Amino acid sequence: MTSSFSNLGLSEPLARAVLEMGYETMTPIQEQAIPVVLQGKDVMGAAQTGTGKTAAFALPLLQRMMKHENASTSPARHPVRALVLLPTRELAVQVAQQVELYAKYTNLRSTVVFGGMDMKPQTLELKKGVEVLVATPGRLLDHIEAKNTVLNQVEYVVLDEADRMLDIGFLPDLQRILSYLPKQRITLLFSATFSNEIKRLASSYLQDPVTIEVARSNAAASTVEQHFYSVGADDKRRALHQILKARELRQAFVFVNSKLGCARLARSLEREGLKTTALHGDKSQDERLKALEAFKQGEVDLLVCTDVAARGLDIKDVPAVFNFDVPFNAEDYVHRIGRTGRAGASGLAVSFVASSDQRLVADIEKLINTKVEIEPLEFDDERPRISEQGRINDGRRMYREGAGDEGAMAESRTNEVARPPRERQDRPERRERREHLPHRQAHAPRDPFFDLPYESNAAPGAQPVWEAAGKTVPARSGVSANIKPKKKVAALFKIAG
Numbered sequence: 190m191t192s193s194f195s196n197l198g199l200s201e202p203l204a205r206a207v208l209e210m211g212y213e214t215m216t217p218i219q220e221q222a223i224p225v226v227l228q229g230k231d232v233m234g235a236a237q238t239g240t241g242k243t244a245a246f247a248l249p250l251l252q253r254m255m256k257h258e259n260a261s262t263s264p265a266r267h268p269v270r271a272l273v274l275l276p277t278r279e280l281a282v283q284v285a286q287q288v289e290l291y292a293k294y295t296n297l298r299s300t301v302v303f304g305g306m307d308m309k310p311q312t313l314e315l316k317k318g319v320e321v322l323v324a325t326p327g328r329l330l331d332h333i334e335a336k337n338t339v340l341n342q343v344e345y346v347v348l349d350e351a352d353r354m355l356d357i358g359f360l361p362d363l364q365r366i367l368s369y370l371p372k373q374r375i376t377l378l379f380s381a382t383f384s385n386e387i388k389r390l391a392s393s394y395l396q397d398p399v400t401i402e403v404a405r406s407n408a409a410a411s412t413v414e415q416h417f418y419s420v421g422a423d424d425k426r427r428a429l430h431q432i433l434k435a436r437e438l439r440q441a442f443v444f445v446n447s448k449l450g451c452a453r454l455a456r457s458l459e460r461e462g463l464k465t466t467a468l469h470g471d472k473s474q475d476e477r478l479k480a481l482e483a484f485k486q487g488e489v490d491l492l493v494c495t496d497v498a499a500r501g502l503d504i505k506d507v508p509a510v511f512n513f514d515v516p517f518n519a520e521d522y523v524h525r526i527g528r529t530g531r532a533g534a535s536g537l538a539v540s541f542v543a544s545s546d547q548r549l550v551a552d553i554e555k556l557i558n559t560k561v562e563i564e565p566l567e568f569d570d571e572r573p574r575i576s577e578q579g580r581i582n583d584g585r586r587m588y589r590e591g592a593g594d595e596g597a598m599a600e601s602r603t604n605e606v607a608r609p610p611r612e613r614q615d616r617p618e619r620r621e622r623r624e625h626l627p628h629r630q631a632h633a634p635r636d637p638f639f640d641l642p643y644e645s646n647a648a649p650g651a652q653p654v655w656e657a658a659g660k661t662v663p664a665r666s667g668v669s670a671n672i673k674p675k676k677k678v679a680a681l682f683k684i685a686g
């Protein structure tokens with residue numbers, strides 16, 4: 190096993206780009222996945238954003254595509270050969286940015302398409318011809334329907350953040366997209382967790398995948414210092430100020446559970462002198478990108494966000510993540526704190542636990558397999574407050590709990606739960622829509638696909654739902670009809686070292 194990029198035998202333009210990125214050693218997912226992808230095998234990788242998984246798939250795919258590299262201006266000489274599918278615009282943009290950096294000294298072209306934006310500029314890029322297409326499923330289907338791109342020469346497919354794509358309800362879109370692709374291809378699937386749904390997806394579309402797990406699938410980053418403080422709702426903002434000051438934190442992410450709470454908290458913090466931006470599903474794509482950029486440039490101190498809006502944000506070196514609200518879903522805890530302590534850097538994750546959050550904390554304990562200690566938080570100033578147990582901390586004056594933000598929070602939670610899910614029609618809004626749903630609900634997608642047996646154990650003659658309407662390729666024994674066995678070829682790349 191090697192941990193240096195120089196031992197991979199990458200072609201000079203790719204090696205130069207990696208050097209320029211300043212990467213010295215490979216991350217565990219890179220160490221394990223790159224050689225396997227170079228050999229042309231399918232991969233099922235358990236890795237979260239922040240582990241370096243983009244380079245883990247992008248570098249070997251670019252390397253394999255180098256044989257097609259050409260400087261021709263003809264679009265026909267630049268067909269889509271690699272398709273990378275992601276659940277959100279932000280993730281798609283970030284992955285596309287990374288791919289562009291890795292490919293910058295090659296003639297391989299890449300672009301990104303995602304919903305919520307005018308299709309025209311994307312169409313122009315697609316029509317010029319690109320080898321790597323990064324996309325969110327809904328918008329990609331729009332482009333396919335508009336015949337802006339042809340996918341019959343795709344050799345590589347990456348289903349990135351596959352668990353999230355299923356959560357959001359993209360499965361039917363994925364099935365349609367995959368049905369347009371050549372069945373003989375290399376498919377890579379990355380997911381934070383390997384749920385049964387993910388395993389079933391893999392068994393339908395991957396061929397003898399090599400399973401790579403860089404850490405326990407639900408493990409929280411070990412480089413993150415985690416604290417859970419018992420803080421009454423009225424004291425949360427004060428606690429936030431105090432910790433920011435005590436730890437001399439310049440920037441942080443602050444997570445809340447609702448859009449309403451997000452906007453409200455951002456306004457309050459701004460009034461209290463912190464440069465704050467809210468990031469939630471009601472913000473336009475342009476506003477989100479601007480907010481992100483401002484944060485990256487250091488013009489904003491705090492990014493107050495909801496889970497969906499923050500999903501996959503690739504901002505390096507965020508020193509701290511605050512869970513102003515304990516997330517409704519334990520998996521979101523792992524995703525949230527994954528924003529800090531990334532790629533080897535150390536980070537701080539602070540959760541404010543209200544008395545009503547005990548059950549949510551117990552869920553987190555179960556998921557991360559660690560006993561959580563809920564610590565009391567001593568305030569520096571004289572201002573008295575009521576503790577979570579209802580005792581007055583300094584015995585002088587009582588603060589009434591529940592009159593402030595907690596009431597608002599409870600209201601917004603109720604709103605989220607009460608709002609009924611709408612029909613899935615307008616694709617660009619699908620992701621935002623999830624913010625209206627309680628997370629638990631979002632994790633139990635109802636789709637006929639899940640009620641039908643997979644092909645491998647289906648009754649004789651039964652068709653998978655996604656094939657039922659169209660033409661069906663007869664399944665070979667043990668191989669899904671959605672994939673064709675790969676040609677046996679000698680390993681193209683040898684890993685030295």
Ligand code: AMP
Nearest residue numbers: 212214215216238239240241242243532
């Ligand atoms: P990803 O998980 O692909 O989103 O990557 C997270 C961050 O880690 C990105 O900003 C990458 O630029 C960075 N990164 C990826 N690979 C390495 C590496 N080998 N060494 C240092 N940083 C890396």
